[in-house]
Every structure is written in structure tokens, then in C-alpha cells.
Amino acid sequence: MDAELHCDPTPPMPARPAEAPRRPGGVRPMTPRDIPTVARLFSKTFRSGKTELAPELAPYLEAVFFGSPHYRPENGSIVYDNGSGVSSAILAVPMEIAVHGRPVIAKLLCAFMADGKEGAAGAAHLARHLRAAKQDMCFSDTSSPVSADHWVAGGGVVLPVQSLEWHRSFRPLSAAALAGSRLVPLLRSRGVLHPLGWIDGALRRRRSSLHPAPASGCRVVEASPEEVFSCAGRMMERFAIRPVWSKPEFDWLLSVAALNRGLGTLQFRNVVDDGGRAIGTFLFFGRNRQEAMVLNVLCEEGREFEVIGQMFFHLDAEGYAQASGIAQPFMMNAVLRQRWLLFKHRGYFCMVTRHAEIKDAALRNDIYIGGLASESWSRLLTDF
Template sequence: MTVADLPRAGTLFRRTFRGRRGAASADFAEYLHDLLFTNPLYDPATGGVVHARSDGRIDSACFSVPMRFKVGERPIVAQLMSAFMSDADGAAGAGEITLRFRPRRVDLCFTDSASPVTKAHFIAASATIIPIQGLEWRRAFQPAAMIARRLERFAPGTSGLLATLAMPVDRLLRTLHRRFEAPAATGLEDFEMSRAEFVSLAAGFVERYRVRPDWTAEELEWLLAMADGNVTLGPLRILGVREADGRVIGCVVHYGGPGRIARVLNVFADIGKETAVLRRMFRHFDERGFVGAVGGVRPSLIEGLAEQRALTFRHRAFTCLSTRHPEIVEAAARNDIYIGGLAGEGWSRLMTDFR
């Protein structure tokens, strides 16, 4: 994919995922350019792919964002695959794109937002599926307001009315059912973590994994800057968690604010401190007036999530990967791989914006 392909690829994206025809907006065109061509790791070899017909129409495409990863101590450049798309008559082109990502051809390409159709293409390419990381948890603090917030997507401009109607319902529900109140997290405190501190700590929180992001300051700063643009989810914040002695044991990267649903990208924690970080996170959200919270499931978080009441799980998307390295497949099978959030697509405006 080249810069010259962006207008046609953007049109295909809008047609496929938004049901809209015609040229993309200037904002969307600028975002696609920034997403696909300003990454500090950008290289045409790990960039997006398009399939064009003889008349110049792009009938199939797949975006790609390069990310540094480590397999043990060996660095590789992985490819986050995004927006695999094709027209109804683009099956041949989609098939050709799929062949480019067969395991024998790539160090690691992956997606944590695959639809059933995209999953089918990955399976056709002999890829690996990571089932548990396709799950999402949802925690309600003010259940009526949380439902109202979700309804806004289908009824724009009704947020004020819906919030007003939800308030007395939530007061009654929280009085009758203490399950909506997040339990206290004693011996812990939270704080607003600076970007500089987060950048210095993030890589350390994922060192336990055999296959993990190999974040540099430059790459993380680019990711955070891109994530900042996803304003439909609210402001991007980093919540630090520390023990009484001041030792930082984890942090949470999330969107949202009071009266909104927190969208949690990542929960980072020292080994054995995952439940403590989750307790403080949920308590913080409840105390600050968030109506609910949602985030991705990781095996290390299951115990802490399971102790929360008013929390449910649902399937969100498929997490798929393709790699020539057997050790990555083996690591994925035992959940010894870190994918998701900033090491995934949850921060991208393609997931939530440009409706």
C-alpha cells in the first residue's frame, strides 16, 4: 500500500464497515495517513496491502501497523492487522492478501479485533486462534446510566434526557443491591500517572511473557499520541496504583470520565498484584462517578475479575495470529503472550469513530 492508495482504500473501508459510499472526509483521510505512514517503524515490507482490479478499483485491502515485539530476548517486528475488507466481487483479491500472511511468510502478524469473516481468512492461512483473549468483561456501577450511555449510539443527542431518567433508577438499584458498589481496596492508593513515568515502566510490566511488546519510548509516545485522538471514548488517562509504602505495583490505561463508561485498554500489574490493581481500579471508577467499565480479558486477570459482582463476560472479537516460529504458537497455546490494548487495536479510531 502506498500513500496514493489511501483515497481508494478509505472509500472501501467506508463502504465495507460503515455502509457509506462516496469519498472519505478530510479528517478520515488524514487519520489513515497518520495511522499507516507516520509510525516510527514504518516500512513498506510490513505495511498495508491492497488488491486493485484492472480498472484501478481497489476491491480488497488490509491495513497494517508495525509493532516491536520480543520472543524471549530476540527482537522481531510484528504486524497488527486491521480492517481486512473486500467488495462482494473481491474474493480473489482477498484470497491473494490472505496468502501474504501465511505462517511461513511472516515473523508475527496478529489481530485482536477479528470478525468471523476475518477469522475464517486467518484459519484458511493456517493461523492460530487465542480464544480467551476474544472475551470482554463489563462492570456496572450505575446500570441504568450504563444502558443509557450505550443507547446514545443509536439515538444521538439524547444523552441529557437519558441520564436524567437513569438517575433515580440507579439510586434505587444501588440502595437495594450493594453489588453495584465496588468493594473497598484497603492499603492501596491511586494517582494520575504521568506519561513519562508510564513510558519508563510499561515494558517492565510485560517482561514476564515469552512473547511481548518491546516498547521503546518513541513507539509508546506515538501510540499514546494516536490514542489521544480517539475522543469519542473520552480523554485518555493513566491511573497508577501504589501500596502504602509508595511502591508502584501497576497502572491502568483507560478512556472516559465521570458519567461515562470507562474503556480500559490495559491493566498492568506486578506478578501477584493483579487482583489488588483491579480492586483499586474498580473502586476508583465507582468513586469518581463512572457509570460502568469495560475491558479485555487476560488469564492473569481472571481471579480479580471473578471477585467483582455486577460483572459479566461476553465475546467481543477473535484474536488470531500467524507466525513462522513454533515457539510463538506454543507460547500462545499456554497464554504466554501479551496482545491487546496498546499492543492491539483498542486505541484506534477505526474501531469507534467515523460513523
């Protein structure tokens, strides 16, 4: 809930309902008028080393937190107004989730911020507002340990598998340099990566385990967003809790995800059998043939080994040094068959709900969530 947050023109936004009347104090929906204040609060809370407010931050906040087709004041971001201004805020994106076929508007919580001691009281009010007894469903995939404890104290649950990222190295020395470049940007330079690439080539000739084995009877083909959309709907039907991804919402999510140019180009692939029938689908950010960040991977039930294996084989063949993605219970067995694999804890995946059926399904791992149905695509995690 305190997600450490991490356009080019902003994507077109649907018409918004009229703003709710501004009340003098207390917890209230965030309005577009609050964006300059919230942008400063975000920068102060999460980017304390920066002295200037990023010029693209305010437009990005408006695009993401007021642009969803499901946005309404009652299911969007909230702020605490102490009477003289906003002192704390929780940024939220509404997302439509199917619960045993019944649609529910859930809230993806992206940043919990407060302005020092003055904002602490407001933060407490906001936290109480989001307790399980009051919410259909709220979730976050980047919560800190302290925040995760607050979620549980408020009646929520932690999803341990979805709290992990898998990382598969294909060219390990280059992958290590890319990982280190987050602290030392020079490691991403051509002068460093080019010689490491030669050494990786020699290592790959000696270590066959660096090459993912292809799955028999299937191949990866380029796909359009429409083809991925068509496959995803039927492949998620086996989960009791899953994104609805109506066409307007899916298109909007792709448009805001594509704004994160720092992660690379958003790409789409299907895994098809020998007859050309799609048995799996995945979408990922690919950056300079260096890193592939898989947002979502789905498959027909029982085809996990083929789809996961062929996905890794394809990403290696395209020349990426490494690939990463959120862990999902249904595909863990297939992912664990890979060599040169590690798991990293980026943040706790937490959720609260007043509906016992949602909580029970989540604890049984009968849930599909993450990727586009999380904030993995957000520029707030990496920019500004």
C-alpha cells in the first residue's frame, strides 16, 4: 500500500464524470485539482533526492488515475484534506475483476504518501478507510514489510507466490551487468556489454544449460493486441478470481503501459501448436535485446510446460540477456524446470476484501492477477 513507486503524449482519456464537490476536510476522493499538490507530495515522499518536480509527472498522474474507463470518484484515489490542503494521499486505479463470473470493481493501490508529521494523522484516516470490512477488493503488489503487516491487521492477506519475481539468465555476465546498472549506469554502456557478450558466447558454448530447450509440437509467433486479447479471455476462465479485461479497459491498460519507454517496447506473442491453434499467449517489454520483462503469460490448462518452455526458448533466441516476470502459482512447476533461475522478492502482494469468497479463492491460489492487473507497467516505479 506504500508502493515504492516506481507520456510523450498522454493517451486519450474517456470523458470523466463531473468532479465530486470539494469538501473542506477529512477523507475525500482525489480530484484533478489536487494533481499539482499530489505530484509535489509524491516527489517529496519517494524522490527526496530530486530538487525539481519532473514536468511529465502531473500529466502522467492524470492519465493513469483519472483515465480508466471504470473511473468514478468513489472508486479512484483518495486524499486527506486537513482543511488547508492535502497532507496525505493514496493513489488507486480501478480495475474490473470477475468473482465467479460476477464483475466487481477493485482498486489497485499504487502509492501511500504522507507529508511528515502533519500528514501522519491523515494517513491513519486513509488506512482506516481501506480496511477489509469497507472494500469489495483492494490490492497492491509492491508493499513493504511494515505495510504488509498493516494489510493483515486490517483483515487482508498476503499472496506469497505473487510476491516473487522470477529471473532467468541466458547470458549471465551481461545479465549481471544489467542488474548492476541500476546503481552504476555505466555498466549498461556498449563498452561494457560488448566484451561481456563475447565472454557470454564462449560460456554458452560450454554450458548447454544456458540454452532453454524448445517444447516439442509448438512454436512462438508474433501476435496483435487483438489476438492476445482474444486468447487471454478464454485462458483465464479457469480462475475463480481474474481480470475481466473488457476491450475498452484492455486497450486503455496497453496505452498507459506503452508510455513506460524505459522498459522498452511492448510486444505480443502467441504460442501455437502444429495446427496453428493458440495454446498460450504472453506480452512483454523488450529493451534493446538486453532485458525482457514479461507482464503476463497465460495458457490452456495442462499446457503450462509447453508454453513456458517455448516462451523461454523464444526469448533466448531473440538475443535477450535475461528475462523476468511475476511468479504465478499455476506455472511454478513449469518455471522451476528452468536452469539459471532465481527468485527475487520485490514487494509483498497484498489484498483486502469484505467478500469471503474472494479471500478463500486467493488463499487457494484460484486467482490470476499481476502484470497488466498490477502496477508492474507503471512509470511511477522507475521514473520521475
